[in-house]
Amino acid sequence: MSSKKSSRVGVHSKLTVVSSKPFGPGNTHPLSALDHALALHTLHVIFYYEDNLFQSFDLNPLRESLSEVLSLYPSVTGRLSRADNGNWEVKCNDAGVRIFRAKVGVSLHEWLSSADESEERDLTVWDDMPQDPTIWSSFRLQINEFEGGGVAIGLSCPHMLADPTSATLLFKSWAETSRREPIEHPPFFNSMALHGRPVPNVNTKSAEYYAAKSKAQASSLKMASATFKFPTSVIKQCLSGVHQDCPDATPFDFLAAFFWTRVTRVKGPKNGSAHSLSICTDFRRLLKGSLPFGYFGNALHFSMLSLEGGEMGQGELGHVVQSVHSHILGMKEEEVWSVIDWLEAQKVEGGKFAPPFRMFGPELTCISFEHMIVPSTMAEGSARSSSIHAMFNKDRKPVHASYHVGNVEGEGLIVVTPSTEEGFTRTVTVTLPEKELAELCEDQSILRLEPTMLLCGKR
Template identity: 25%
Template sequence: MASQLWCLQLIAKQIHRPVPAMLKQQHHHQVTIHGVKTVVSIHPSQLAIHPVSKLDSILGNFYLHTVIYFDKVPTSSPWEVEREELNFSLAEVLDLFPSVSGRLRVLDNGNLGIKSNDAGIRVVEATCDSSLREWLEAEKDGSNRQQLLPEVRISDYSVSPLLAIQYTLFRGGGLALGLSWCHILADFMSMDLLVKLWGEAHRKQGKLSSRPTSSVDVTSADVQLPQPFAHTNLSIKASELDTRVFHFGSKVVEAITRESGGGGGETEALCAAVWKAVVKAQEQPSSGNSRLCLWSNTNLERNRGYFGNSATAFKFVDAVSPLGQSSVSDVAKAIQLGTRTNGSYKCASSFFANNVLFCNWAANVPVYDDADFGFSKPFYVEFLAAPLFGEGMVTIAPGREGGRSKSVCVSLQSEAMKRLLQESYFGSSSTKPANGVIS
């Protein structure tokens, strides 16, 4: 009876997600949904409004996604028991972050805010009829990854959960933990904090604490928009976006690092190569110099207790020449120039004309170590973004080979994507996986 206070069963019937015909014929892998629950915090939170920053309001409502793979789950107790323990420890963590179980609302002043109303987060329970190894072998192109993520619909943000989670248990004991959350709620770094605390709660590591170390209110920080945005109507308009995932092997990453001059390491090198190619695919002949946007993680490291989207910490740096016409080494130097005065960065963006492109360096998110639930460390993590704003988003994340390879998810307008596929390192030939295998 006690569990009913924090976990409400909503759906208790099996749902079979459709599988692409080719995949079904060759592999017969199928994910079956057995139930959907709503998990809320153990103790009711005081109704509070968390204001949404100006930059978040501009970008609009889109979701970030992470799939964390575990090669085994506990054998000391049935999975049904372990699953309920995971839900209970998640409810404990929600006590620390009431905004996570809230909903977006339009405030009296017309701005967006998150209302902590204990509406809860959605938890999906599913199984897969294949083993984890069989699934990953069939999913090298990522074409069916969506089955491991909870379905979220943002057409009505007033009822959509800000965070949804899916447990997918594979035949033989492997587990995929899929998380989908609204970017207005949190960025990759903050979600990593939630996963870390969730693991601590599940391992019974004592009293939980969000460990706030500063009273700085990042969400209310003022955003100084760069030109031409300062005098532009920033209405969000829908555009036809094409999303593809490129996989760069460790040898290609090493080659790009050498091409960049090697002074800044893989981080600056790969980000510079992606930046240059994407901006070149986007730029119009009349475009001027691009404006780099670097984000320092210095404050976040000091304020580990802050939970939210830290995008308001962006710093804008003018590039010396149009990025699309620059060499990879020149772009890398521009990034290094900005980071020398702004600390190490986790995110980067390029502004040009009236468009915005975000490049999230998710590789620095320590989810490999933080997602520790006591049964096994993750052996593979995927990051994805599903933007619904502006002109696109790029997410760079650790790939296989122990994280030495990189996975790059790119969302661009369809015409820009066609041009991107003509750029170096982004060729569409599946016979040369080192040059980018596209889902």
């Protein structure tokens, strides 16, 4: 983590925003089995804007709209506590959300080209949850103003309270409220929607994978991150190059396969011949209407794809892309429900959930955000993101969005995110042990695609 002495981010004030319509005392929101399983991790989302959204940094208009939208999110303004059975729940007591205001000592564009992941952490709050969280704001916003204009808004929370989709839709709802527009995806709070079934099924590959994951040990090497941005023209060219092997490949299919092969090369030979990639996807739309897209909580599914060493060579990239594509296309609803059944089955006497385990690890993990893309009618073959384009004015899309997961250990993490631009532009954030990341940033196969390097510390 960057030293506070040399940090270019200085927090200068704090305040608390409560909902405009109190939810009322005595209400609680229990967390699901899947929420509990993710308790070792934290979530941090940052949206960057070129313009100052606040007219001389006057927060009042956005604070009012935030207060209004928080009336729809009682678990966001509440406080974590333990239920009688020892499980986590949120007391919906309208205690509010903590907001930090900060100044950044450089321009936005200088920051994106010169800061690294450790310094970017300073744009969000990374406080550890205290032993007694009953008076601790679990959702924290940090609003950072850059020199010469530009703002970054960072949102932090324990991962067990929200996944990236939930966090993004919260931000989007705030933006829609600020613009006096209807909220496209109203929040849906019902952890029982992901409850184990009366007749459980734990005899699936997914249940076996989670059982193995819960016992696995991860290394604790120091990790570092770098972000690569690939324009639409490059992605289209790459998809064309693998068209013969995978004619329906998505940008995620290609980038997941490509970075998997490059990271594998950096890591070198393994004791076994097989290489594995844990693919993390959002299953809201997979459940075919039984779970609204606005579900607030965790709806992530981890599945394992393994290939033999010979299949991972550079000449076989099209085959790897097809393998990723087929794996995602072959995901079934039953696999998701079997994991929930398995997590419920791990309860001890009294109904307390089992201890959490490393979900983002120990194997190399790749997160897909392709579910946030909707087709655009503006141009043939283009796409835009309905979720990531959170904006407070019609003409002010964020210039960049960062998603980070805390407490990632083991082989590493690859996050493939749709860009805020139109088309197939994607950003790929890779978190690896420091030495491996330095080598990956010099990988000639990656550099030949001429990515824009963001937040890589290239001063």
